Amino acid sequence: MTIRKTLIATLLLLGQAAFAQQHAVETLPDSIILPTTVNGTVTFKEWCTSNKCNDNHMRARLTPNTTFKLDGKALKFQEFRRGYAAMRAGDDSYALVVYETDTNTVTTIEISR
Numbered sequence: 001m002t003i004r005k006t007l008i009a010t011l012l013l014l015g016q017a018a019f020a021q022q023h024a025v026e027t028l029p030d031s032i033i034l035p036t037t038v039n040g041t042v043t044f045k046e047w048c049t050s051n052k053c054n055d056n057h058m059r060a061r062l063t064p065n066t067t068f069k070l071d072g073k074a075l076k077f078q079e080f081r082r083g084y085a086a087m088r089a090g091d092d093s094y095a096l097v098v099y100e101t102d103t104n105t106v107t108t109i110e111i112s113r
Contacts (some may be wrong), residue, residue: 023109024098025058029087029111032095038062038077042106044097060099060106069110084111 031045045057068080075083087093093113099106 008036016094020102023101024096027095027097029084029093029095032084032097032104032109033057034084035062036079038064040068042097042109044095046095060097060104063105066106067108067110069108071112080109087111087113 024045025044027047028043031047033043037042039062041059041061043057043059062077066077068075068077070080070083093111095109095111097106098108098110
């Protein structure tokens with residue numbers, strides 16, 4: 001019985017990250033403010049087309065495990081930041097920011113043109 005309880009407790013602790021709730025926010029690249037380092041905080045605002053928009057900016061932490069994609073290519077943070085800075089404002093592009101709500105950390109930032 002003790003082995004069974006230990007096994008169940010171990011599986012629950014190991015699987016806890018798999019149950020983390022994630023939220024995806026579609027936004028315009030112009031609405032994202034990137035930090036200078038990968039350990040900083042990114043600020044973004046949800047893209048809204050209706051009258052019931054939330055004008056508040058959201059903030060979430062970046063980590064070394066955050067995935068950065070520009071036009072479908074996975075890039076390191078500094079390369080992603082350079083590509084992001086080279087984009088023209090008002091381009092027909094969109095961004096998707098995925099973050100874990102429990103830890104408030106960004107898992108993926110993807111920008112496509």
